[in-house]
Amino acid sequence: MWAGAGKLPVIVVGGGMAGCAAAHYLAKMGARAIVFERDRIARDLSMHGGAELAYRWGPTSPWGRDEQGDDLHAALAARSLEGWRAIERETQIEILRENGLLVYGDAAEETKALLEKHHVPFESLDAEQMAKRWAVKPKTPAGLFEKTSGALWADRALAAFRKSAAAGGVVFREGESVVGYERLDRETIRVRTSKRETAFGSSLVLAAGAWTNDLLAHQHLRLDLEIGSMLWGHYAVDPAAAGRFPQWLRLSSGGSCWGFPAHEGRIRVAVDGGARAASMASFVKDADAKRAGLLDELLHDEWDGVKEKVALQCSPFAVTRDESFVLDVLPGEPPIAIFCGERGQGFRFAPVIGQSLAELATGRRPTVETGPLSVARPAAGLTRI
Numbered sequence: 001m002w003a004g005a006g007k008l009p010v011i012v013v014g015g016g017m018a019g020c021a022a023a024h025y026l027a028k029m030g031a032r033a034i035v036f037e038r039d040r041i042a043r044d045l046s047m048h049g050g051a052e053l054a055y056r057w058g059p060t061s062p063w064g065r066d067e068q069g070d071d072l073h074a075a076l077a078a079r080s081l082e083g084w085r086a087i088e089r090e091t092q093i094e095i096l097r098e099n100g101l102l103v104y105g106d107a108a109e110e111t112k113a114l115l116e117k118h119h120v121p122f123e124s125l126d127a128e129q130m131a132k133r134w135a136v137k138p139k140t141p142a143g144l145f146e147k148t149s150g151a152l153w154a155d156r157a158l159a160a161f162r163k164s165a166a167a168g169g170v171v172f173r174e175g176e177s178v179v180g181y182e183r184l185d186r187e188t189i190r191v192r193t194s195k196r197e198t199a200f201g202s203s204l205v206l207a208a209g210a211w212t213n214d215l216l217a218h219q220h221l222r223l224d225l226e227i228g229s230m231l232w233g234h235y236a237v238d239p240a241a242a243g244r245f246p247q248w249l250r251l252s253s254g255g256s257c258w259g260f261p262a263h264e265g266r267i268r269v270a271v272d273g274g275a276r277a278a279s280m281a282s283f284v285k286d287a288d289a290k291r292a293g294l295l296d297e298l299l300h301d302e303w304d305g306v307k308e309k310v311a312l313q314c315s316p317f318a319v320t321r322d323e324s325f326v327l328d329v330l331p332g333e334p335p336i337a338i339f340c341g342e343r344g345q346g347f348r349f350a351p352v353i354g355q356s357l358a359e360l361a362t363g364r365r366p367t368v369e370t371g372p373l374s375v376a377r378p379a380a381g382l383t384r385i
């Protein structure tokens with residue numbers, strides 16, 4: 001551990017998934033911490049499109065892309081599952097729901113080899129079998145059902161992190177932005193907030209998601225990040241069909257789309273793709289007509305019982321050039337730990353992200369292997385500005 005550890009609190013910037021998870025693990029390590037969140041924690045969950053998020057404990061990303069189907073992500077997912085189970089036990093809050101996942105579409109077949117490689121149990125299904133079990137009318141013949149996938153409740157996860165962190169003495173300051181920070185000496189970081197307050201910390205955790213580059217600018221640094229857009233919304237469903245919506249993922253060469261079982265007469269659906277913005281200043285929150293039209297068409301053509309659209313909007317996520325996270329510490333002292341580049345699929349990894357951030361911010365070596373997620377790798381594009 002470095003000399004400053006323990007004297008002043010760790011300051012966490014951002015009260016989303018990464019900031020709250022870091023707060024939970026800092027409290028477990030007995031570290032003092034303050035979390036600054038410029039909005040409310042778990043405001044309307046609009047950042048991640050609702051309370052319910054997909055998890056997939058197999059080797060693949062929630063959307064089944066091959067680039068995420070590597071051993072590193074498989075290991076991180078497995079560690080995270082252990083972490084989630086421990087958090088559920090500690091806080092007595094149920095976060096995971098193992099309801100299985102239907103994967104269909106013209107690219108679904110490619111997923112099978114990955115699942116086999118990583119011994120993830122699945123059942124192969126043809127179109128007739130799928131239509132018999134669910135309200136789906138697939139246009140392609142093949143599909144599969146992953147038994148061990150499911151959903152996690154993002155709202156409950158944030159509540160659990162916050163409950164245990166607060167019990168350990170972590171202070172949450174909502175509605176207060178960090179507007180500047182600097183390293184004063186090798187043991188102290190000074191932070192200025194939107195409420196014209198100054199806080200002193202022994203280290204910093206930058207967990208600002210799509211706003212990371214705005215925060216890095218205070219260190220005259222920048223990462224090569226783009227801001228991606230996830231379109232998500234709710235559709236009403238016919239009460240007679242409500243029980244026939246599984247958690248599903250439609251993988252096609254043109255992009256992916258996914259949805260969750262009906263809840264209170266609605267299904268929640270999302271679609272990837274869309275134009276990427278250079279920064280949050282040019283990010284558009286309104287749904288674009290192209291993806292909205294495709295989603296409408298797909299839901300009405302391929303699913304029975306989908307009725308009118310209730311709401312639709314876009315949420316941002318940060319992407320690195322190699323589409324992998326940055327989970328590391330910036331050069332220099334005191335430590336500035338950083339997480340970003342989650343590519344709209346990072347929530348399920350919250351336990352390993354939070355634990356690693358807490359370890360890095362307190363000068364410890366991360367328990368999990370984070371080397372490939374280094375901020376210094378060329379694809380992260382760290383530059384001085």
Ligand SMILES: Cc1cc2nc3c(=O)[nH]c(=O)nc-3n(C[C@H](O)[C@H](O)[C@H](O)COP(=O)(O)OP(=O)(O)OC[C@H]3O[C@@H](n4cnc5c(N)ncnc54)[C@H](O)[C@@H]3O)c2cc1C
Pocket residue numbers: 013014015016017018019036037038039047048049052053054055062176177178179207208209210211215230231232270315316317339340342343344345346347348349
């Ligand atoms: C529509 C959608 C669907 C998704 N579905 C899934 C899924 O099914 N499975 C999955 O695993 N993942 C999913 N994800 C990804 C997951 O939601 C993200 O990985 C996760 O929410 C990112 O958390 P974060 O803490 O890094 O960033 P954020 O949640 O964006 O948190 C960053 C926080 O920092 C705050 N902040 C920024 N600047 C400052 C400042 N200067 N001072 C104080 N606070 C500041 C912001 O207000 C924000 O609350 C989805 C994402 C989207 C958008």
